[in-house]
């Protein structure tokens with residue numbers, strides 16, 4: 001073998017993938033083997049987790065695809081796993097994924113049905129440089145195409161799995177965002193935080209990444225403004241809406257006295273926009289909703305903050321991610337936890353952080 005690799009074999013999950021309607025409601029076993037090519041020389045020298053890719057993160061990415069999503073074909077499960085893994089860490093050069101479906105419904109006595117695919121970072125980079133529409137590009141992008149019926153399927157599969165009252169769309173059962181989960185893995189054995197994932201804010205994502213946005217309004221028709229802002233996000237190029245939280249009515253935290261209560265809401269998107277590109281979009285949407293910025297923390301028709309962007313830490317003059325105040329704001333954390341009950345921020349459950357925030361008692365869930 002002429003290359004370094006991390007290998008996971010026999011990862012077993014229950015999933016609802018298949019062409020037959022029954023397969024899409026009744027879980028059956030799927031077994032995944034993954035070979036992830038990473039240069040392991042540095043980790044071999046330093047004995048440091050930060051110098052390699054954690055196999056736990058690799059397993060988590062695969063878990064999220066196999067248990068949290070629903071596809072017709074094992075080819076597509078494999079392609080999606082490959083794509084998400086290449087998006088997990090820039091140091092991953094190539095991946096080989098085998099998806100086994102040992103109980104595939106066939107009237108034959110057989111041991112296993114499986115597919116194996118190999119995807120390299122170069123293939124992904126080349127197809128991106130060509131700027132070809134994803135469907136015409138073989139390989140890595142295919143798994144990410146979400147047709148309309150897929151989005152609907154995903155929505156229904158998710159809400160069946162996680163009956164979060166009132167949430168219009170909820171996140172998958174396996175719901176720990178793997179990017180958030182990564183921050184857990186970033187804790188070294190002694191619990192000390194290791195290197196943060198600093199990210200160039202101008203760089204577009206090679207693959208769609210998850211981002212959580214927080215919206216707030218306390219001027220004008222706030223309910224209509226939030227709905228319209230979410231519509232604008234959904235309609236924007238390079239953005240796919242994944243989940244929206246229930247609305248929260250919240251008391252103003254900070255800022256001048258006698259402000260009206262806010263309506264707050266959190267959404268999760270998938271995007272290939274760069275962090276600055278996403279900030280531009282957020283600010284454009286604010287402007288389109290007549291945002292007036294007169295004083296810090298003052299009343300506003302619409303505020304759109306980027307709470308997280310993949311697992312990135314960003315500190316540019318225009319943008320800090322994770323949003324520096326998010327971890328102390330129940331008006332962000334509680335709606336987020338309603339949308340994704342197992343979400344983590346900085347390795348801590350968002351639900352717990354919400355309970356510790358000073359404005360926790362001032363946040364009321366609105367279910368209609």
Ligand SMILES: Nc1ncnc2c1ncn2[C@@H]1O[C@H](COP(=O)(O)OP(=O)(O)OP(=O)(O)O)[C@@H](O)[C@H]1O
Nearest residue numbers: 293296297303304305306307318319320321323325
């Ligand atoms: N994660 C982020 N999301 C949105 N804006 C950010 C972020 N990090 C830094 N900024 C910068 O913050 C600037 C001020 O934003 P804004 O006017 O919305 O502040 P604010 O709403 O008064 O306070 P806050 O950002 O604490 O909610 C923006 O122009 C933007 O460049």
Ligand SMILES: Nc1nc2c(c(=O)[nH]1)N=C(CO)CN2
Nearest residue numbers: 216250251252253262297331
């Ligand atoms: N309840 C609540 N308070 C706030 C909010 C907000 O969205 N909701 N936004 C602020 C600055 O962005 C300051 N204070």
